[in-house]
Amino acid sequence: MTELTLEVAQKLLAAQPFSLLVGARVTAFGDGGATLELDIRTELQQQNGFLHGGVLADNAITFAGGSALGPDVLTGGFTISYLRPAQGAILRAGAKVAHAGRRQATCTCELTTIDDAGTPTLCAIAQGTVITR
Amino acid sequence: MTELTLEVAQKLLAAQPFSLLVGARVTAFGDGGATLELDIRTELQQQNGFLHGGVLADNAITFAGGSALGPDVLTGGFTISYLRPAQGAILRAGAKVAHAGRRQATCTCELTTIDDAGTPTLCAIAQGTVITR
Amino acid sequence: MTELTLEVAQKLLAAQPFSLLVGARVTAFGDGGATLELDIRTELQQQNGFLHGGVLADNAITFAGGSALGPDVLTGGFTISYLRPAQGAILRAGAKVAHAGRRQATCTCELTTIDDAGTPTLCAIAQGTVITR
Amino acid sequence: MTELTLEVAQKLLAAQPFSLLVGARVTAFGDGGATLELDIRTELQQQNGFLHGGVLADNAITFAGGSALGPDVLTGGFTISYLRPAQGAILRAGAKVAHAGRRQATCTCELTTIDDAGTPTLCAIAQGTVITR
Numbered sequence: 001m002t003e004l005t006l007e008v009a010q011k012l013l014a015a016q017p018f019s020l021l022v023g024a025r026v027t028a029f030g031d032g033g034a035t036l037e038l039d040i041r042t043e044l045q046q047q048n049g050f051l052h053g054g055v056l057a058d059n060a061i062t063f064a065g066g067s068a069l070g071p072d073v074l075t076g077g078f079t080i081s082y083l084r085p086a087q088g089a090i091l092r093a094g095a096k097v098a099h100a101g102r103r104q105a106t107c108t109c110e111l112t113t114i115d116d117a118g119t120p121t122l123c124a125i126a127q128g129t130v131i132t133r
Numbered sequence: 134m135t136e137l138t139l140e141v142a143q144k145l146l147a148a149q150p151f152s153l154l155v156g157a158r159v160t161a162f163g164d165g166g167a168t169l170e171l172d173i174r175t176e177l178q179q180q181n182g183f184l185h186g187g188v189l190a191d192n193a194i195t196f197a198g199g200s201a202l203g204p205d206v207l208t209g210g211f212t213i214s215y216l217r218p219a220q221g222a223i224l225r226a227g228a229k230v231a232h233a234g235r236r237q238a239t240c241t242c243e244l245t246t247i248d249d250a251g252t253p254t255l256c257a258i259a260q261g262t263v264i265t266r
Numbered sequence: 267m268t269e270l271t272l273e274v275a276q277k278l279l280a281a282q283p284f285s286l287l288v289g290a291r292v293t294a295f296g297d298g299g300a301t302l303e304l305d306i307r308t309e310l311q312q313q314n315g316f317l318h319g320g321v322l323a324d325n326a327i328t329f330a331g332g333s334a335l336g337p338d339v340l341t342g343g344f345t346i347s348y349l350r351p352a353q354g355a356i357l358r359a360g361a362k363v364a365h366a367g368r369r370q371a372t373c374t375c376e377l378t379t380i381d382d383a384g385t386p387t388l389c390a391i392a393q394g395t396v397i398t399r
Numbered sequence: 400m401t402e403l404t405l406e407v408a409q410k411l412l413a414a415q416p417f418s419l420l421v422g423a424r425v426t427a428f429g430d431g432g433a434t435l436e437l438d439i440r441t442e443l444q445q446q447n448g449f450l451h452g453g454v455l456a457d458n459a460i461t462f463a464g465g466s467a468l469g470p471d472v473l474t475g476g477f478t479i480s481y482l483r484p485a486q487g488a489i490l491r492a493g494a495k496v497a498h499a500g501r502r503q504a505t506c507t508c509e510l511t512t513i514d515d516a517g518t519p520t521l522c523a524i525a526q527g528t529v530i531t532r
Contacts, residue, residue, distance in 0.1 A: 017175055018185050021154065042150055052151050054187045054211070074215070076370075077395065078187070079345055079478040081210035081505045081526060083498035098524050099482035104342075104397075106480045108507070108524060125497050125507060127480060127526055129343065129395070131370075209503075210528065212345040212478055214372045214393060216365035231391050232349035237475075237530075239347045241374070241391060258364050258374060260347060260393055262476065262528070264503075283441055284451050287420065308416055318417050320453045320477070343480035344453070348473070 004071055006030060009063055012071060022055060026063065032097040034063035037090050040113070053086050056093040057109045057126040064095035065105040065130020076104075078128025080111075086123045088113035098127075105130045137204055139163060142196055145204060149192075157192060165230040167196035170223055173246070186219050186226075190242045190259040193226035197240045198263020201233035209237075211261025213244075219256045221246035231260075238263045270337055272296060275329055278337060282325075290322060292329060298363040300329035303356055306379070319352045322359040323375045323392040330361035331371040331396020342370075344394025346377075352389045354379035364393075371396045403470055405429060408462055411470060421454060425462060431496040433462035436489055439512070452485045452492075456508045456525040459492035463506045464529020467499035475503075477527025479510075485522045487512035497526075504529045 004012075006029040013019045013026050013036070028035035036056055062075045095109040111124035139162040146152045146159050146169070161168035169189055195208045228242040244257035270278075272295040279285045279292050279302070294301035302322055328341045361375040377390035403411075405428040412418045412425050412435070427434035435458055461474045494508040510523035 052188055052191065054191050055185055058185065058187050077212070077214035077372075079210070079212040079526065081497075081528060082208065083505055098480075099521065106343075106482055106524065122498065125505065125526055127478065127524055129480060210505075212393065214364075214395060216372055231347075232388060239349055239391065239476075255365065258372065258393055260345065260391055262347060318454055318457065320457050321451055324451065324453050341481065343478070345476070345478040347476035 004029065004066055008071070009034065009066070013063070019059065024056060024059060029063065030067055032064065032067055033095060034060055034067055035092060035094045036060040036063065037092045040086065040088055040091055053082065053091060053111045053124045054080050056091055057095070057111055057124065058128070060093035060095035060109050061107045061126065061128040062130055064097050064107045064109070065100075068097045068100035068105045069103070069130060069132050072133050073130050074133055076129040076131045078126055080124055080126040082124045084121060084123045086111065086113050088115040088121065090114040092120070103132045137162070137199055141204070142167065142199070146196070152192065155188060157189060159196060162196065163200055165197065165200055166228060167193055167200055168225060168227045169193040169196065170225045173219065173221055173224055186215065186224060186244045186257045187213050189224055189226040190228070190244055190257065191261070193228035193242050194240045194259065194261040195263055197228035197230050197242070198233070198238040201230045201238045202236070202263060202265050205266050206263050207266055209262040209264045211259055213257055213259040215257045217254060217256045219244070219246050221248040221254065223247040225253070236265045270295065270332055274337070275300065275332070279329070285325065288321060290325060295329065296333055298330065298333055299361060300326055300333055301358060301360045302326045302329065303358045306352065306354060306357055319348065319357060319377045319390045320346050322357055323361070323377055323390065324394070326359035326361035326375050327373045327392065327394040328396055330363050330373045330375070331366070334363045334366035334371045335369070335396060335398050338399050339396050340399055342395040342397045344392055346390055346392040348390045350387060350389045352377065352379050354381040354387065356380040358386070369398045403428070403465055407470070408433065408465070412462070418458065423455060423458060428462065429466055431463065431466055431499075432494060433459055433466055434491060434493045435459040435462065436491045439485065439487060439490055452481065452490060452510045452523045453479050455490055455492040456494070456510055456523065457527070459494035459508050460506045460525065460527040461529055463494035463496050463508070464499070464504040467496045467504045468502070468529060468531050471532045472529050473532055475528040475530045477525055479523055479525040481523045483520065483522045485510065485512050487514040487520065489513040491519070502531045
């Protein structure tokens, strides 16, 4: 198994066409966690001005799980509760492993928006399960 | 409140930059349900060849909720369980209202892929809550 | 592996002290599904007159998963949305397998209450994952 | 609205027949959180020796939500991921409010078991939504 480092995680994300489409980047990886970010742009918005935060949460959970289980993983499922509109400059999904076995990891994820002054606002919470393929 | 018809639903979706980005379309709307579809294209895939089905499920749940509550709604949260890789020609998210009150609707959603021969395969199930704004 | 029949399922449930405590019974089992019921009694209620439907849904999902995977299973997690108060004579949890692999099954569950006239009312929907131990 | 204090929360729980049945107690309340505990007893177990942790998590989420919204609340739905068997002397559900509006609060909950030496082990994580009635 390739050991997953921030560099390898960034290459994995860069190999995801959908992540390129939404402009996601890995900004932290390791120690049972992963942080993904994207710049909030007009074309990521819904008609009501909100963003599809679920995409980034799903991805961050997969990467956090991969930090415990290795690169060949999938998100088996996840739950997200939206708390506030995702408005600001940056959307950040910080995921952490709550528990990892050999074949499955359960992760939590906090979605925050960062405004131009750098102030974070929690906008969604999620939890999900990552499984080896 | 504008009554929601398939035509209005299609206009609402067309006003979502993110839906344009992923190429989602509303193919059925009304009677407590909504069906969204997208053509499975390379740029929607993840590194493992799977698709971000969560996006379409989230959207279909919002539209199904809107069929009961009116157009000014948001998904408050949802849960998705991925069953199989989303591979094929078309990804379809069929959402139905299980129960609607005045301010909240709870919906279920089945994600299926349709192959070139038109055969559907269930690839994820979801449930979520839609709230008026 | 012991083949699971309605009779075996009833014995398994009878061996669960907690199920005895709440008075749950298996009323249907097999063909990728399981139905559990309990009589709605005062001591199962919360202060607001509602019932802890989550218990029965969790159990029904486990049994439905067991119908596909065999008896040595656990619910790995589940999601429940409460729609209406669980008031009536009987609480019924009907769970079905949406997809089963070798080690994991994903199930949906509808919780209904049955009043004295036998009329069912949907009061919660759930979905969950069952895994082999 | 009655202000909710630990004392009031304990009276509310004592008025829940089901909570009496399982022997749940409120051990902390306020500041956007609530902790419920129960002694792990044989009659709360399932056939496999595990405990129905969902009950306590559901209850703790309701109380945490009530700490923000007032006493007249219900859990609208919740998601739980079981991580490890709930074995030990005490099962503790610690719930916190992640976000509260006027009519809805979203909470997270950690379920831990405490063994005879007082060592806590995380055995499940949950998140749920509490709504005013």
